[in-house]
Amino acid sequence: MSQHAMLVDESRCIGCKSCTVACKQENGLQTGDWWLRVWRREQLKDHLVRYYNTQSCRHCADPVCQAVCPVGAIQRGEDGLVIQDDAKCLGCHVCVTSCPHNAMRIMTNGKVGKCTLCSHRLARGKEPACVSVCPVNSRVYGEREELLLEANKRLSELRTKGLRVHLEGTEKEQTAVMYLLVT
Numbered sequence: 001m002s003q004h005a006m007l008v009d010e011s012r013c014i015g016c017k018s019c020t021v022a023c024k025q026e027n028g029l030q031t032g033d034w035w036l037r038v039w040r041r042e043q044l045k046d047h048l049v050r051y052y053n054t055q056s057c058r059h060c061a062d063p064v065c066q067a068v069c070p071v072g073a074i075q076r077g078e079d080g081l082v083i084q085d086d087a088k089c090l091g092c093h094v095c096v097t098s099c100p101h102n103a104m105r106i107m108t109n110g111k112v113g114k115c116t117l118c119s120h121r122l123a124r125g126k127e128p129a130c131v132s133v134c135p136v137n138s139r140v141y142g143e144r145e146e147l148l149l150e151a152n153k154r155l156s157e158l159r160t161k162g163l164r165v166h167l168e169g170t171e172k173e174q175t176a177v178m179y180l181l182v183t
Contacts, residue, residue, distance in 0.1 A: 003080060003143070003144040003145075003176075004079075004080070004122070004141065004142065004143060004144060004176070005080075005141075005142070005143070005144040005147050005176045005177065005178060006117065006128065006131065006139060006140065006141045006147070006176065006177045006178070007139070007140045007141075007147045007150060007151050007177075007178050007179075007180065008054055008138065008139055008177060008178070008179050008180065009137075009138045009139075009140070009151075009154055009180040010051055010052065010053060010054070010138075010179065010180060010181050010182050011051070011154070011158055011163065011165065011180065011182050012136045012137060012138035013038070013051070013052040013054065013136070013138040014052070014135075014136055014138075015038055015040055015050075015052040016135060017038050018133040018134060018135065019036055019038065019054065019129075019130035019131075019133060019134055019139060020034060020036050020037060020038055020130075021133075022129040022130050022132065022133040023035055023036040023056075023115070023129055023130050025129070026118060026121070026129035027116070027118075027129075029107075029113070030107070030108050030109075031108075032108045033105065033107045033108050033113060034105060035056055035057070035105060035113055035114055035115040035116075036054065036055070036056040036115060036130060037054065037055045037056070038052050038053070038054050038055075039052065039053045039054075039055065040052055041053055051182050053181075055101070055102060055103065056103055056114075056115040056130075056177070057082060057101070057103040057104070057114045057115035057116075057117075057177070058101050058103060058169060058175035058176065058177040058179075059076075059080060059081055059082045059115075059117060059175055059176035059177055060076075060082060060101075060173065060174070060175050060176075061076075061080070061173075061174040061175065061176075062173075063076055063082045064095075064098045064099060064100060065082065065084075065095035065098060065099050065104055065114075066082065068094045068095055068098045069094065069095055070090070070092065070094065071088050071089070071090055072088065073085045073086075073088035073089045073090070073112075074095060079119075079122075080176045081116065081117050081119050081122075081176065082114075083116055083119060084104075084112060084113065084114050084116075086111055086113070089111040089112055090111075091106075091110045091111045091112065093106055093112060095112055096112055100173075103115065117176065117177070118130075127141040128141055144176075147178065148170065148178075151167050151170075151178060151180055152167075154180055155167060155180065158180075158182070163182055164182065164183045165180060165181065165182050165183065166180075166181055166183060167179070167180050167181075168181060
């Protein structure tokens with residue numbers, strides 16, 4: 001069985017926030033609630049360099065949020081997706097404070113919410129909403145092995161241009177969502 005994943009390439013993101021809007025619309029999130037955010041990051045070198053960081057659940061292979069949830073509201077499925085059950089959530093927020101990626105969100109109803117990687121869309125053979133609207137191919141969904149090849153190709157190209165980059169989510173702390181980050 002092939003394992004699917006998503007690659008988020010920070011070097012390509014233009015900060016348009018189409019992904020955040022698509023996520024909110026697709027998942028019916030209320031005003032003030034979000035599962036995906038885009039943050040601007042600037043560095044002053046010999047000129048101003050601007051990058052955009054995105055933040056959402058990485059769907060960890062060994063999710064800390066699942067381990068600390070006192071009622072089992074967070075489960076990792078065989079498909080690798082880490083899903084939170086709103087009906088079981090007590091709103092204790094232990095998962096929020098323990099997530100190493102700052103991906104769990106306290107929603108306006110007091111409970112916790114997080115990215116599902118649009119599992120309902122995946123079940124219908126579609127890609128996650130955030131991927132489907134990205135105009136610059138910063139977000140790519142597909143088979144993990146193919147995405148690793150693509151990520152390594154992009155790493156090489158960026159390093160050739162003199163950028164310091166690395167790939168998160170492939171080694172010790174494996175995640176279904178891998179991030180190509182500019183440092």
